Amino acid sequence: MSGPITGYCPDNFRSVNGGAYNDVSRAQRLIASGNYAQADGVLTNLVGRTSSRQVRFLKGVARLGLGDATGARRYFEQSLYRGRNGYPGAMSGLALAEIRLGNRDAAQDILGKLRNQQEKCGSDCDRAKPLDQAIAVVEKALA
Incomplete structure (x- = not known):
């Protein structure tokens, strides 16, 4: 699967364990369909609950999709x-x-x-x- 912003490929990261997995999957689907604001909301909750680099990467994709290049840079650097x-x-x-x-x-x-x-x-x-x-x-x- 290739997204519209970064060539995002879910295989680049291991899946997040635990209950957060469903939220990560939901965020991936939202990003793939261009619903960056919704994905950003889901990911904001996850960032506080996990140290996952995948979550931070997805947050970067969402921020870039929302036009926040500074925020995107911060999350991409963390991932x-x-x-x-x-x-x-x-x-x-x-x-x-x-x-x-x-x-x-x-x-x-x-x-x-x-x-x-x-x-x-x-x-x-x-x-x-x-x-x-x-x-x-x-x-x-x-x-």
């Missing part, structure tokens, strides 16, 4: 790192937020990091498809 590699969806979301804030150089830097990860990953690693999607989203936004 960014997995070990030494950034989540491709979070990185592309952060790049889009930077573009909307007028920071094209920062977005170019993020694109370079994505390309570097792609080069190291190759075409057969588990991150290949999300990296390809993230790079395409950022390249299109910068064009």
